[in-house]
Amino acid sequence: MTDWLTPDDAAEELQLSPYTVRLLCRTKKLPGAQKFGQQWRIPRTAIEPRTPATPPLIAPRNRRSAAQQKRTA
Numbered sequence: 421m422t423d424w425l426t427p428d429d430a431a432e433e434l435q436l437s438p439y440t441v442r443l444l445c446r447t448k449k450l451p452g453a454q455k456f457g458q459q460w461r462i463p464r465t466a467i468e469p470r471t472p473a474t475p476p477l478i479a480p481r482n483r484r485s486a487a488q489q490k491r492t493a
Contacts, residue, residue: 423463423464424461424462424463424464425461425462425463425464425467426459426460426461426462427441427442427445427460427462430450430462430466430467433467434467441460441462442460445460445462450462450466450467451463451465451466452465452466453466
């Protein structure tokens with residue numbers, strides 16, 4: 421049985437806003453996210469801890485922020 425999360429719950433675990441999580445659902449960047457009626461549900465497996473080899477859900481805003489992220493890692 422799949423453990424489903426609301427966008428609010430997923431946002432809290434991902435440290436994103438609920439709006440951003442719904443945007444990720446609409447653009448199919450959260451695998452397995454489904455819409456039941458008018459509400460999104462996200463499987464817990466879609467937000468499990470990501471490994472370093474896994475690309476981030478959201479790309480850096482610009483090149484400078486990507487470089488800064490590499491420097492601080």
